[in-house]
Amino acid sequence: MSDVLIATDSRALLDRVHAAADGACVGVHASPLPTDPAVFLGQVRRTDLPEVVVLDATHARDQALALAGSFDRLFPGVGLVLVSAPDESVMIEALRAGVRDVVPPHVTVDEMRDVLARVADTARVRRAPGSSGAQPSGTASWDPVLDASSPRRVISVLSPKGGVGKTTVATNLAVGLASAQPGSTVLVDLDLQFGDVATALGLEPESTLGDIVTHGGHQDPIALKTRLAQHPSGLLVAGAPNDPASADVVTPEHVGELLDQLTDLFQHVVIDTAAGLGAHTLAAADHTTDPLLVTSMDVPGVRGLRKELDALTELGMLTESRRIMLNFADPRAGLSLADVEATLGVRVDLTMPHSRAAVVSMNMGEPLTTRQPRDPAAKVLRRLQTLYQPASASSGRTRPRIGVKVRS
Template identity: 50%
Template sequence: MAVGLAAALPGSIVLVDLDVQFGDVASALALGPEYTLPDTVHGAATNDPLVLKTFLSRHSTGLHVVAGSDSPAAGDAVTPADVGRLVDMLSREFRYVVVDTAPGLTDHTLTALERATDLVMRGSMGVPGVRGLRKELDVLGELGLVPARRHLVLNNSDGGSSGLDLADVEQTVGAPLELVLPRHSTVPLSTNTGAPLLQKGGKDPVTRGLQTLVGRIPPVAAPVRGRLTSTTPGLAMLTVAGRAAYEALATRTQVADLRRFVGAVNQAEAYGIPLADVLRAQADEMRVKRRQRAEEQAMKVPVEVTFPLMVCVLPALLIIVVGPAAMGVLESLG
């Protein structure tokens, strides 16, 4: 599904492999990731969207990928709170955040579901798979974690040869199936070769079914910076002119703090960093520098006061203290 969305909106989709111990999204996409999920939730990537984007793998379709952990031990270092922060940050940077969860309802999965707008639940054509799907739906319903847009998908349908038909499945699940994908040889071939079905765009029933599912995902508005540049080119030109005006102002004033501020604002606009974050960081930096300058001036005061004290104040004190005594001595001698 993520590949299908990326085909329509390259660079605007990110896929998160949330199977923290045995994630295999990278293998399914034939990717050799340099960074994995634990890298994105620890260190500099947790606070800086630019750094986070450098930790993402890039698929040939334009899909960004947060690859799963290299080992179960590394995955254990990822907490549900880490997952929540990661999904929140990605949702501010991309139109769609597609999360591939592990089987079952782990704490990581529940954290992601708390932020979900669409839920795709997949079950297999078998009694254990159908009953498991029903149990998960019941639990999520009790927790209030079933989004308004829910898509139930039955995978590997065999047309009733296993003794179950679609009516039996829907009756057991307690909800209608939105999509039924038949068993087809293209699925294991796609997985083994690392070539997603929606990337090849075949005519087999599984690919057509996945295309239907992608079409049912409603469009999401682009981030603010994306709307400004894609739907209002005049405003984009105005932004370029504003950048030049900022730089001219910094050149005319020759104020170091203003030059740094202009550079930070221009960089934020170029890389899509929220301006509020830049202003907050600049305000903190300016506050620290003002305090440092005040402390520096306070340390200079004793040195600067010493010479005027010796030249002006000390002689006057001597006259006041010694003068009367000297006048008394002169009177006694006279």
């Protein structure tokens, strides 16, 4: 039997769907229809998800389609049915919004029963472990895609100095991982005071980390997920607070709790950090499986990174799978790769060249890897992504050296 939630203002339709669902159906008014699933679910005070959501688009077609699209992105395990006169443009838009079936307003009980059974079955398959919507079996779940056979990764992008490319690396990596496995990845902007992840991705998040921690969103999985901003790649983003003063509400303890929860929900948690080892960054490092340390190719930067490596080692936070990335690699920098490695005392895993396209991409709010995929720096970023993807996950000790060649 399906567990159905229907939004309609039609008593007759509600009665028919109620009968078709053998009573396992709750109705809410369709006007006004929110476009945010959290608000919608809040109207019926649900903390779990229905198997099927039926949206009556008769009077609020655009809102119904927008809500369907949000459900499909956030909760792919929920089956969506639209009630609408079947004209071609609605059909196409419904398809794009992830709707499984469109039924006319005068649908009969028997027809509706068939539709609900079919849509619920498809939704169950999408939630089954191993499917693209891989989810725990049984009841509907709001969880995103998780691959049980590969490890969860918390990848923190760290550096002692500012301006070395952390945000560039974090955003491109996260978008790459999300595109390869939709719903798998969340990006957290822990540069709380001056974070610019949202700008780098062309997003204007309605909620930020400050809202998530102050409204208790971090304790309620559905509220948490709906407070994350959505990037077209399928990446979800926890943005930094909008102004430095608001950053104070987020404590290092909040960071730990949030990362614990996100790790339960996502295959990959990518964290962009502020320069240095502040308390929030240390809280993140404590939850990190894969530290990714970035430096620019200059003596102060490389020496700073050496100190950061030492500090993280002393704190027991430098895991085996740590990687080191040399950005702005330039054969004319007066430093060779060998010099950098000698100062660091460890090998560099990736080198990324200076790239004008990287600056333009950041300014345009679009990842370099999608805006200029053939750019040499974009190629390095894509190779970086493959190191963290389930199929090519490699242990820290045997990792290959990749990137551009830097000669002295």
